[in-house]
Amino acid sequence: MKILRKVIDIIDPIYVMEGAGVRLRRSIATQKLDYLDPFLLFDHFGSENPQDYLAGFPMHPHRGIETVTYILNGRVDHNDSLGNSGTIGKGDVQWMTSGSGILHEEMPKEPKIGVMEGFQLWVNLPAKLKMTTPRYQEIKSSQIPEIRREDGVVVRIIAGGVEGVKGAVTEIYANPEYLDVFIPAGFSFEQPVKRGHTVFAYLFEGEGIFGKFELESWENGTKAQATRLIIFGDGDVVRVYANKNSVRILLVSGKPLNEPIARYGPFVMNTDMEIQQALEDLNKGTFVK
Ligand code: FE2
16 A cells, blocks of 8 residues: 655745845755755755845855755856856756865856746765766756646656656765746645655645645645645655646655764764865865865
8 A cells, every 4th residue: 555645844935144134045955854864955945036145155065965956047156166157047956066175156147038046956975985986967948758647737856756757967975856847726736655755745835735735635635835845754755736726736745864964064974084084175275076
């Protein structure tokens, strides 16, 4: 018997100032939710007012983590200590493995039409890969497989798989799944997930029913409105139903590491000593290996 996953918590994102003065909504790495193993941070940026993001994220270091940036609209210009530079545009994804260390700059820019909007997720690396060689995977929007079902459900598969279609990002230790799912009003979406993996949905448009319920008695499910981060308990399947309004979510899952964490800003290691080492490397100019 497949077990539907229940909703065990719903998080209201809080506004924080980050970088050189970017106002964004954060739902992981807050007082309420410090860590959702293996996910260390989840930010939703973008605003109608460019002053909320144009200051951007000037040169800063990372060690011990992976960052996943997904742009819905507008763009982020970036360059780094490995000599990479480029633009993450509308619908594009950048999956960055900082490993032993990178220094990079991420600068959001105004879109020609509409409002700048995007997301950044931090995925923890296991102890044995904290000091791995840094790596970038840049995935253009056109390379992201998209499933358009007859009922109007649209799924963009950034990582993981849906109905036998594989996502664009592979070979990530946490074996993550990262889907962008649109469900029209009156329809539902179900996704098998691995037992024991951490699963959350980030509801950024509309209103839906989540968790353990039968479609004919959807009132028994958990109702949530944008913008919320919805955390699921263990099980095999995630079910979402869009009742009167359409729904758009990011559905994210990954394998928990169950390892100690020591975090200090952009460094996430296993011990305080490793954090000290990162700071020392940065001061001595030996941070980038
Ligand atoms: Fe960064």
